[in-house]
Amino acid sequence: MAILDIVIAPDPVLKTVCEPVKEVNDEIRELLKNMLETMYKAPGIGLAACQVGVTKRVIVVDVSDDKEENQPYCMVNPEITWESDEYSVYQEGCLSLPEQYADVERPAAIKLRYLDETGKQIELEADGLLATCIQHEIDHLDGVLFVDHISKLKRGMIMKKLKKVVAAKAAG
Structure with missing residues (x-):
């Protein structure tokens, strides 16, 4: 296994x-293992393949509270087949947008x-944080970031901060 x-x-x-x-072959299974290891080390509760530079429809998720006993979901070609009419709001963050957070409204159950x-x-069937996390990761597979769900002004402020972070690391 490897940290990506x-x-x-x-x-x-x-x-x-x-x-x-x-x-789903050995290459995909290896990707899933490496993604889990990367997600846990970050630490995070979800990771999409594109976040490690692989443009395949693959995500990993683990919202378990007990970090002594992980409960990961490894999902290949995930597809939402139903979503509730009821919505919930969670403050979301993302490993690809470090230290940036915003309230995002999504279907409460899927x-x-x-x-x-x-x-x-x-x-x-998922609800609560698991439903939110899965929707967040599937969005990644469609080229959508959590900041695409918030106001243009807030999104612009977050992206401006991230450009500075990336530039500082490059200058490093």
């Missing part, structure tokens, strides 16, 4: 619509289907 480099906005790979995975690391199709 996390792509920081405004890198254009984060605005890329990711390609469906044709087959149903989705995806392939697990063995290639088996899974159907899942």
